[in-house]
């Protein structure tokens with residue numbers, strides 16, 4: 473008769489296997505942590521070189537200008553599809569790798585839009601060594617060196633609760649509701665780290681903080697400003713295809729103001745319109761979602 477039941481043996485052998493597996497993963501984690509701490513020095517000093525060598529793309533001339541701009545406050549007023557998200561995602565990633573414990577928050581008119589930035593950053597990760605980051609979430613990327621990038625809802629209360637933020641990025645800043653109130657929360661968050669602020673957008677209403685930052689020299693004279701029209705971003709200078717642009721211009725012939733805003737990146741309000749841009753924008757809530765027709769007509 474056996475001294476120990478074979479089921480007990482199987483049980484303990486499984487336990488031992490899973491214990492060994494946990495130890496192995498723990499050791500792997502420690503190795504990644506060590507590698508990440510060491511690697512800080514190896515990442516290029518120049519974010520442009522980082523894009524070329526590690527992310528495998530050649531930044532355009534206007535992207536180079538933004539990537540190398542070390543100003544504390546930056547606004548970039550760029551045409552649609554000129555490469556804002558692509559370029560900024562690379563820049564945020566470079567910041568996080570270059571400095572340990574670097575904390576970034578990403579804001580946009582809706583959490584859905586800020587998740588797009590996180591998705592872009594996540595899409596670059598397979599190009600980098602495995603030890604760089606932990607498994608990303610839809611709203612957060614954490615790095616082994618203690619840095620992190622988080623997408624937050626654009627509520628001043630949530631932002632006030634965030635300690636020690638090194639960089640705040642606002643995408644489509646011109647379309648963020650209650651942007652002035654939000655900005656107050658943002659600058660106090662940056663105060664303890666002497667951090668940086670970066671906003672990109674196609675121009676929206678003139679009644680926005682983004683407009684003031686782009687134009688008001690008296691109050692925002694220290695803000696570094698970038699402007700990119702569609703002409704600066706047509707192939708080979710940028711990613712815009714000339715063929716589709718011509719079609720788009722024809723389609724927007726009845727709304728030339730929209731063309732000027734979205735493609736020329738100018739603050740252009742439709743002077744013949746009955747309702748102004750500022751009023752229309754105030755009525756839009758990007759956080760609302762459409763109900764499917766089936767719910768309405770069931």
Ligand SMILES: Nc1ncnc2c1ncn2[C@@H]1O[C@H](COP(=O)(O)OP(=O)(O)OP(=O)(O)O)[C@@H](O)[C@H]1O
Nearest residue numbers: 529530531532551552553554555556557558559711
């Ligand atoms: N330097 C580059 N090299 C190669 N492709 C690029 C480059 N910059 C941008 N792209 C590509 O161009 C396209 C548009 O880029 P992106 O989405 O970043 O533009 P955007 O200005 O954020 O657009 P939107 O106005 O819709 O928010 C993407 O497919 C992106 O991968």
Ligand SMILES: [Mg+2]
Nearest residue numbers: 556557558643
């Ligand atoms: Mg974008």
